[in-house]
Amino acid sequence: MIFDSAAQLRRACRSGEFGGATTGHAPGRIQANLMIVPKSEAFDFLLFCQRNPKPCPLVEVLAPGVREPASAPGADIATDLPGYRVYRDGELAEERDEIASLWRDDMVGFLIGCSFSFESAVQAAGVPLRHIDQRRNVAMYRTGIACEPAGIFSGEMVVSMRPIKSRDIARVVEISARLPIAHGAPVHVGNSGAIGVVDIDRPEYGDRVEIMDDELPVFWACGVTPQWVAQRSKLALCITHAPGKMFVTDLEG
Amino acid sequence: MIFDSAAQLRRACRSGEFGGATTGHAPGRIQANLMIVPKSEAFDFLLFCQRNPKPCPLVEVLAPGVREPASAPGADIATDLPGYRVYRDGELAEERDEIASLWRDDMVGFLIGCSFSFESAVQAAGVPLRHIDQRRNVAMYRTGIACEPAGIFSGEMVVSMRPIKSRDIARVVEISARLPIAHGAPVHVGNSGAIGVVDIDRPEYGDRVEIMDDELPVFWACGVTPQWVAQRSKLALCITHAPGKMFVTDLEG
Numbered sequence: 001m002i003f004d005s006a007a008q009l010r011r012a013c014r015s016g017e018f019g020g021a022t023t024g025h026a027p028g029r030i031q032a033n034l035m036i037v038p039k040s041e042a043f044d045f046l047l048f049c050q051r052n053p054k055p056c057p058l059v060e061v062l063a064p065g066v067r068e069p070a071s072a073p074g075a076d077i078a079t080d081l082p083g084y085r086v087y088r089d090g091e092l093a094e095e096r097d098e099i100a101s102l103w104r105d106d107m108v109g110f111l112i113g114c115s116f117s118f119e120s121a122v123q124a125a126g127v128p129l130r131h132i133d134q135r136r137n138v139a140m141y142r143t144g145i146a147c148e149p150a151g152i153f154s155g156e157m158v159v160s161m162r163p164i165k166s167r168d169i170a171r172v173v174e175i176s177a178r179l180p181i182a183h184g185a186p187v188h189v190g191n192s193g194a195i196g197v198v199d200i201d202r203p204e205y206g207d208r209v210e211i212m213d214d215e216l217p218v219f220w221a222c223g224v225t226p227q228w229v230a231q232r233s234k235l236a237l238c239i240t241h242a243p244g245k246m247f248v249t250d251l252e253g
Numbered sequence: 254m255i256f257d258s259a260a261q262l263r264r265a266c267r268s269g270e271f272g273g274a275t276t277g278h279a280p281g282r283i284q285a286n287l288m289i290v291p292k293s294e295a296f297d298f299l300l301f302c303q304r305n306p307k308p309c310p311l312v313e314v315l316a317p318g319v320r321e322p323a324s325a326p327g328a329d330i331a332t333d334l335p336g337y338r339v340y341r342d343g344e345l346a347e348e349r350d351e352i353a354s355l356w357r358d359d360m361v362g363f364l365i366g367c368s369f370s371f372e373s374a375v376q377a378a379g380v381p382l383r384h385i386d387q388r389r390n391v392a393m394y395r396t397g398i399a400c401e402p403a404g405i406f407s408g409e410m411v412v413s414m415r416p417i418k419s420r421d422i423a424r425v426v427e428i429s430a431r432l433p434i435a436h437g438a439p440v441h442v443g444n445s446g447a448i449g450v451v452d453i454d455r456p457e458y459g460d461r462v463e464i465m466d467d468e469l470p471v472f473w474a475c476g477v478t479p480q481w482v483a484q485r486s487k488l489a490l491c492i493t494h495a496p497g498k499m500f501v502t503d504l505e506g
Contacts, residue, residue, distance in 0.1 A: 039296070043295045043361075047299060047314055047316075061300055063403075108296075151316065
């Protein structure tokens, strides 16, 4: 089933009734990547987001210890996502369906924009997106593009890739540029080797997607970047959403 | 004398040769409000800026203890401004011409955009600005517009006001909206009572300026806001530039 209402979807996550990917649910509502770090690392991470707005566009930063976002009154970031990942010392330690039992008063939640809003806008303009038509996750790659470091956080940008027909590329750039909260304009068009993508047929995250002869791969900064950077920075503790299992806000966008 | 080069101006501040207002110097270079807070308050203050981008557009945030900005290689934020103010427990404690002797390794410098860039753009479009023609400081007012609070930082927005002819208002809005780093579009046009300005003839900061019959007062978010908010929040220690004595970066804008 598809949840029309963001609040209904969040309640179904909280009760354990729903644990799937959030794409396609609560159409028109902004969905967000979740990143939780201890207060001791929160300044560095907020500065990382401020210096890298394309991979890390901030939807909301919650005060330390606070679990109810202003962007979704009544919600709880510790229970209302379909799934979570817990990283310890830079390693994936466990995947869980709630983190209320791990919550500490020094934890700071960051909600970071995701690509769903711009994908809807691109489709509404009549440009097809193959991974959505094939019901797959988008293909994501590690690159050699260095992020601006901030304190303990440093590392390379992760990008998502969508094959776009040459005639549609300019339009897709224009549409996505208008949505900075959904990563904005692409960071690269074509020529994947130039940004350090090792093998276009083997994405490091998500699913491979075919690129046709009349298409070019178009690359956008990706919200998986902070997870990768937190891993590389060997952060003692960090909690994120599980891939594809976003926090659904009440914001329209 | 007018310094053409930002680096020359900064060196003259450092040697004590120059201690005046920076407006009109180093034309074309972005000037910035300075705000220095201890690391213990830096997350709250960065979050305050992130939540209030109109009064607090970030040009750069320096790492804790660092005095040389990326926006001005070779510069030193502790010596290269014409004047500084030191606030203790929310009270103005002293005005100084350097703060190197007060510097601590836990201090975090924030460079916040100022209105000079948009004033240049407005004048270049042929719209006169009376306070500049009369060589006065811009008129600034406390308002009843609440900023989005963040941790210990809360308070009302300070605005600057420029009288603009009715026929020029839309153009001035368009020009300033394109410069978010210089506070962006106005927050209010006309009707000063509606935003809680007590007496348009008695600005709380800067100099009074006359408003002619064919003009309306146009209000922009002002970089004095964080100083006022830090005072209201009774911050134990905070250091800012002295009014009108900005940090001049090498950035073009």
